[in-house]
Amino acid sequence: MYGSDNAAGDDSERTAFRKAEKKYKLYYDNSKRKKQPRAVDLSEVIDFKSILESYNRKDEVPAGVFKLPSDFDKPVFCLESRPGFYFIPGALSVEEQRQWITESLASFPQPPNRTNHNAIYGPIENLFDAAKENKVLVEVEQSPGDRLAEIDSVHGAQIAPLWKFSDESNKSCRGDGCKSVLASVLLRKLRWSTLGLQFDWSKRSYNISLPHNKIPEALCCLAKRLAEPAMPPGQEFLPEAAIVNYFALGDMLGGHLDDMEKDWSKPIVSISLGCKAIFLLGGKSREDPPHAMFLRSGDVVLMAQEARECFHGVPRIFTDTESAEINHLELQFSKEDCFPFLDNIRSSRININIRQVF
Ligand SMILES: O=C(O)CCC(=O)C(=O)O
Structure with a gap:
């Protein structure tokens, strides 16, 4: 293990x-x-x-x-x-x-298979392709209803943020505190x-x-x-x-x-x-x-x-x-x-x- x-x-x-x-x-x-x-x-x-x-x-x-x-x-x-x-x-x-x-x-890191990244980012689709295409995973704004639906029963996160791939780190970001991470970094990690x-x-x-x-x-x-x-x-x-x-x-x-x-x-x-x-x-x-x-x-x-x-x-x-x-x-x-x-x-x-x- x-x-x-x-x-x-x-x-x-x-x-x-x-x-x-x-x-x-x-x-x-x-x-x-x-x-x-x-x-x-x-x-x-x-x-x-x-x-x-x-x-x-x-x-x-x-x-x-x-x-x-x-x-x-x-x-x-x-x-x-x-x-x-x-x-x-x-x-x-x-x-x-x-x-x-x-x-x-x-293929193997594709949801519903879990990876070490699930605890922080939730399920990530197409990580390898995103890394190849130099994409960035960014935290996106959601309605309170969407966010409550994202409760992670295994890792106990009360409100899981939703993350999506974007071509640029500033797109779909929620304001100044926007978090983003390169797909290539996630693949390496x-x-x-x-x-x-x-x-x-x-x-x-x-x-x-x-x-x-x-x-x-x-x-x-x-x-x-x-x-x-x-x-x-x-x-x-x-x-x-x-x-x-x-x-x-x-x-x-x-x-x-x-x-x-x-x-x-x-x-x-x-x-x-x-x-x-x-x-x-x-x-x-x-x-x-x-x-x-x-x-x-x-x-x-x-x-x-x-x-x-x-x-x-x-x-x-x-x-x-x-x-x-x-x-x-x-x-x-x-x-x-x-x-x-x-x-x-x-x-x-x-x-x-x-x-x-x-
Ligand atoms: O990487 C290996 O060859 C061993 C892996 C292992 O021992 C495990 O996952 O339990």
Whole structure:
């Protein structure tokens, strides 16, 4: 679940998980001329891309890792010390990556899906297009009747202002105190959107009374296929909710558990898109030293059974051209009308995690 840097709590500075987060988190050294990212030792980070290459070449995997015997069309790797954890390097083709990056930016934040912006601005339609067209979101005047109708039951705002996109910041503004914000800034500050059954972050539970659309059929089919290696025999994964996390440089997802779903025998299917990241997979206690591993665009992680009880998080994403490893996406988004997607993904990472709730 989405968390912040201090999601681990006040007394967490000493836990093994927190130490690992601090080891890999992005810090800057202020040298004489310019701010430089502090060098970090990546020698202990598990690299499933190299593991796959060596498995394909020599049929070998390192100690502690094994290849799952399965009918899945790509090798699936597991860790001996973390039953229920599955890693599928390069599970998504380049075309699939392109498709889901496009959907994540242009469609998934569309109402009734909620985003982190709902609490302040209410539902925002067509954010991606508005950012592309340099629009501005402005607070508009409403009649008292309109305003009372806008009560936000989840975030408790008594009178929610209404915001609309405009070509210029001064149009449709209500007088001197008019508030406005660039759509491109909102897109850059997009941190999550929720699909299917909506998750209420304030209560840390699913709020089934909130309006929602079903998970899109194509995403459902993909998740069902990807979940197979982790499914109990004879059972089918039923995607009911998804959280889309958007990471920008310097963002991290603090160590947490995903424990709000009823049946932990069913996996969480977690898809990585865009810039490379480090994922930390801990144990059942924050005191258990976590395994660090790279997540690249197209990789898929499944967490089921015992692994559902393991702390995990993302302390770092890499956006520099060499480390981000997204060159293959440049060609996919090379047409002029795709440039806004490329521009966004060059400096960000997207994670789609799909869940069966009941
Ligand atoms: O970004 C990721 O790879 C992990 C996301 C996650 O753990 C979550 O949303 O609960």
